[in-house]
Amino acid sequence: MRPSLSCLLSISFFFTLFFHGAKSTNNLVPKTCKQMVQGDPQLRYNFCIAALEGPASKNHVNDLQGLGLVAGNLIKANASGIFSHIETLLKQKGLEPFYKGCLLDCQELYSGAIDEVRSAIDAFNLKDYFSANIRGSGVMDDSVTCEDGFKEKKGVVSPLTKMNDDMFQLCVIFLSITNMFH
Template sequence: MKHFFPFILLSFSIFFLSFNATAAQTLIRETCQACCQRDPNLKFAFCTTSLDAAPASRCASLRGLGMIAIRLVRFNVTDARCHIKQLLKDKKIDAHVKPYLRDCLELYSDAIPSVKEAMKCYNSKKYLDANVQMSYVMDAATTCEDGFQEMKDGVSPLTKRNNDTFGLSAIALSIMHMLQTGSNY
C-alpha cells in the first residue's frame, strides 16, 4: 500500500496539470475568437501563438491575458524602437528611408510611455483610460507603416514589427472591451 500512494499522487498530479493546461488553451482560443470577431484585421493564429508564448498564460484569467497582451505590446514597442535605432546607424540604408525611420523612432519613443500608462490604468481597472493609451500605440504603428507608402517604392523595413504592434494592441483592446462590458465572448 505504501508503494501505491505515490502512484496515485503522481496520477492525480498529471491529471490536474493536463486539465489546467486544457482549460488555459480553451480560454486562449475563446478569447482569440472573440478578439478576431471584434477586429477582422487580427489573425487567430497570431493571437493564439502570441498569448500562448507567455508562460503565465497557462494559468491566467481573462484579465490576466489582458495584462499579458499589454506586456507583449511593451516588449514589442521597445524592441521596434531599438531596431529602428540600429537601422538609422546602418550606412547601407538608403538615405531616402532615413527620414521615415526617424519619424517611426519618434512615434515608437512616444508609444513607450503610453504603454506604461496603459498598464497603470489597466491595473486600476480604468479600462477606458487604458484603451485611449493603447489606441495611441496602435495608431503609432499604423502611422509609421503608412509613412513608408509616401516613398517612391513604398517598401517599409518595419512592416512585420508594425503589424505585430498593431495586432498585439488589438488583442489588448479587445480584452479590455470584454472586461469593460462584462462580455467574455
C-alpha cells in the first residue's frame, strides 16, 4: 500500500514543526545563560548551562518562566541537600568547637533558606518577581554567610565550599531570571 501525498506532507510538516520547536527550545538555555553572564560576571556560563539543561529541566522547559522555576527548584533541592550534609557532619565525634559552631550556624542558615526559597518559588509562580527576588537574595546571602563563618579563624577549612558556591551560582541564575521580568 502506497502512502498518499497528503499523508506524506502531513508527516513531513509534523517533523518540521517538531524539530524546529526542539531547536528553539534547545537555544533557550544557551541564549539565556549568555545574557545572564553578560549581566553578572560572577555567574559561570558552563555552570548555568549544566544546571538549566540538567535532569531538573527534563520537562522540556520552553520559556523563561519555566527556567526560573527550574532554578528555584534546584535551589530548594540544594538547600535541603546541604542541610542534610551538615547534619551528617555534625554527627562526627570530636569536632573542634569553632568548627562545630560554624556548622551549627550554617545549619540554621540553611534551615531558613529552605523556607525562604519556597516563598521565592511561590512568589515567582504568582509573577511577583520583586518578592521572589528579595527572597532569593536572602538565600544567596545565607550561602555567603555560611562560607564566611569558616574564614573567621585562620587555618579552618570549610567542608561546604563547593556546595556554598553552587548555591550562590544557582541563586545568581534565579535572581537574573527574576530581573528579566522587571
